[in-house]
Structures are given as structure tokens and as C-alpha cells.
Amino acid sequence: MPDLHWYPGHMTKAVRQMKEDIKLIDIVIELVDARIPISSRNPDIDSLAAGKSRVIILNKADMADDRETENWVKHFTDEGMIAVKLNSRSGNGMKQVKDAIAKAAEAKMARDRARGILNRPVRAIVGGIPNVGKSTFINSFAGRAVTKTGNKPGVTKGKQWIKLNKQVELLDTPGILWPKFEDRKTAEHLAFIGSIKDEVIEKMELVLNLITELEENYCGLVASYYGFDNCEKTENKIDFAVKTLEEVAKKRALLKKGGETDTDKASKLILDDFKNGRLGKITLENVGE
Numbered sequence: 001m002p003d004l005h006w007y008p009g010h011m012t013k014a015v016r017q018m019k020e021d022i023k024l025i026d027i028v029i030e031l032v033d034a035r036i037p038i039s040s041r042n043p044d045i046d047s048l049a050a051g052k053s054r055v056i057i058l059n060k061a062d063m064a065d066d067r068e069t070e071n072w073v074k075h076f077t078d079e080g081m082i083a084v085k086l087n088s089r090s091g092n093g094m095k096q097v098k099d100a101i102a103k104a105a106e107a108k109m110a111r112d113r114a115r116g117i118l119n120r121p122v123r124a125i126v127g128g129i130p131n132v133g134k135s136t137f138i139n140s141f142a143g144r145a146v147t148k149t150g151n152k153p154g155v156t157k158g159k160q161w162i163k164l165n166k167q168v169e170l171l172d173t174p175g176i177l178w179p180k181f182e183d184r185k186t187a188e189h190l191a192f193i194g195s196i197k198d199e200v201i202e203k204m205e206l207v208l209n210l211i212t213e214l215e216e217n218y219c220g221l222v223a224s225y226y227g228f229d230n231c232e233k234t235e236n237k238i239d240f241a242v243k244t245l246e247e248v249a250k251k252r253a254l255l256k257k258g259g260e261t262d263t264d265k266a267s268k269l270i271l272d273d274f275k276n277g278r279l280g281k282i283t284l285e286n287v288g289e
């Protein structure tokens with residue numbers, strides 16, 4: 001197994017920045033990928049965000065299994081968080097997100113009022129591991145109608161805030177959290193969604209494990225996307241995955257010079273199709289697993 005404890009320097013800097021920014025913040029909005037709500041979280045957010053209001057957004061819900069996403073929303077709500085699903089690209093769900101942030105802000109203002117603090121702005125930050133959609137979220141949140149604050153006296157130097165309403169504003173630069181590499185499966189899931197470079201893990205091994213995982217919950221899905229039938233409940237999962245991979249190469253005419261199937265190209269194709277949601281609405285991590 002390759003060394004997965006890879007930790008680029010820019011991330012160390014980004015994490016330090018997030019620790020600094022969070023001091024100004026009342027509400028921490030954590031973005032996770034709805035397809036892998038556990039692996040795309042960073043457990044350290046709990047200590048980073050201690051004492052803050054918490055909102056968790058299941059982003060990229062358009063690529064996840066709707067039923068599973070509902071289960072996750074319920075799960076995080078039961079844990080005492082405000083949980084919402086969202087498609088940041090289309091903005092579908094943004095109204096619910098804004099309502100959720102306004103609700104968290106209202107609770108914070110009520111606590112302030114009880115302590116005699118009036119009209120203090122409530123500030124929020126978006127945090128998440130790479131590629132979960134933080135920038136897309138901020139752009140979609142800002143939309144066209146809202147005005148940016150900042151560059152005026154009294155506003156922290158270099159920081160821009162996007163106003164949600166009179167009292168609530170969102171920091172326009174996201175906080176970057178580092179992905180966790182606790183175990184092989186987590187690292188693979190992060191590679192499937194593109195949060196860590198898939199060069200970190202050998203592509204062929206990665207795709208065989210993806211096919212195997214998909215077969216468990218969505219039997220025949222890979223085959224049917226590429227135009228053949230194949231749903232076998234077999235014990236020999238890796239053999240089955242290899243067969244599927246070769247069949248995909250044949251179907252897509254991915255052949256080497258001598259006519260042999262080009263499974264490297266087929267691996268790349270399947271990983272790319274999954275990453276971009278072309279294989280369908282799929283969730284790889286279920287509540288209670």
C-alpha cells in the first residue's frame with residue numbers, strides 16, 4: 001500500500017488560516033460531499049468549532065442517492081446540528097440553507113441579548129476539505145442581489161463579508177480543512193470524489209474497489225451504464241470487477257495496438273464518470289454502517 005500520509009505544505013498554511021479566521025466566527029458551516037458524508041468530514045472540526053453554532057451542508061446532493069441523503073439529514077439533525085442538503089451548482093436548496101443560517105444566527109442573537117449585547121453582527125464561515133464545493137457554494141450564496149461588505153473602516157483588513165441580511169454575514173474566503181487518511185477505505189472514497197489526487201493510490205486497484213463497492217448496493221449499475229448486463233452475486237468480487245472492467249474497455253473500443261483491451265484507459269474512464277456523477281445518483285456511505 002502506498003504511503004497515504006501525504007500532506008502538502010499549502011494545506012498546513014490553509015489550516016493555520018482557518019484556525020485564525022474561526023476566532024471571528026459565530027457560525028461554522030461545514031460542507032461535506034453527500035456521496036460520502038463520513039469520509040469527507042474532518043473530525044478536528046469539532047474542536048476547531050467548539051462553542052460555535054454548527055450547520056452541516058450535504059453538498060452535491062444532485063449526485064447522491066436521495067433516500068440516503070434524507071437519512072443523513074435526519075442523522076445529523078438527531079446529533080443536534082442544523083443539516084441541509086444542497087446542489088451548489090444549480091442553487092437548488094440554497095433557500096433552505098439561508099433559512100438555516102438565519103435560524104442559527106437568531107439563536108446566537110438571542111444569547112447575546114440575554115447578556116445585554118445588542119446589534120452585534122453574526123458572522124459565519126464555510127469550511128470543508130478540498131473539492132467539496134466551497135467556492136461554488138460561496139458564489140451561489142452571494143448570488144447577484146447581495147452586496148459585498150469589506151474595504152471599509154471597521155471591517156477586518158483584507159476580509160470580505162457577504163451579507164445575508166441586516167445582521168448576518170458570511171466570510172467570502174472558505175476555510176480549508178485537511179482530508180483525513182485514517183484508513184484505506186476513507187482514502188479511496190476521497191479519491192473517488194476527487195478530494196485527493198487519485199495518483200496517490202494505484203488507479204487499477206482503485207477502480208476495481210469502486211466497482212466492487214458499487215456492486216454491493218447497486219448491482220449491475222456499472223454494466224448497464226456502459227451498455228451490457230452484468231449483475232452476479234458472486235463470492236469472487238475482484239474477478240467480477242476485472243471482468244466488468246474488461247467489458248467496459250470492449251464496449252468503448254478501448255484497445256491497445258495488438259487488439260488487447262486497454263484496462264488502464266477503461267479505469268480512467270470509469271473513475272472519471274463516477275467522479276462527475278455520470279453513473280447515476282450514488283451514495284457510498286450509509287447511516288448506521
Ligand SMILES: Nc1nc2c(ncn2[C@@H]2O[C@H](COP(=O)(O)OP(=O)(O)OP(=O)(O)O)[C@@H](O)[C@H]2O)c(=O)[nH]1
Pocket residue numbers: 059060061062063086087088089090128129130131132133134135136137174176277
Ligand atoms: N454536481 C455538483 N457539482 C458541484 C457542486 N458544488 C460544486 N460542484 C463542483 O465541484 C467542483 C469543485 O468545486 P469548488 O467550489 O472548486 O470546490 P472547493 O471546495 O472550493 O475546492 P478547493 O478549492 O479544492 O478547496 C467544481 O467542478 C464544481 O463545479 C454541486 O452541488 N453539485
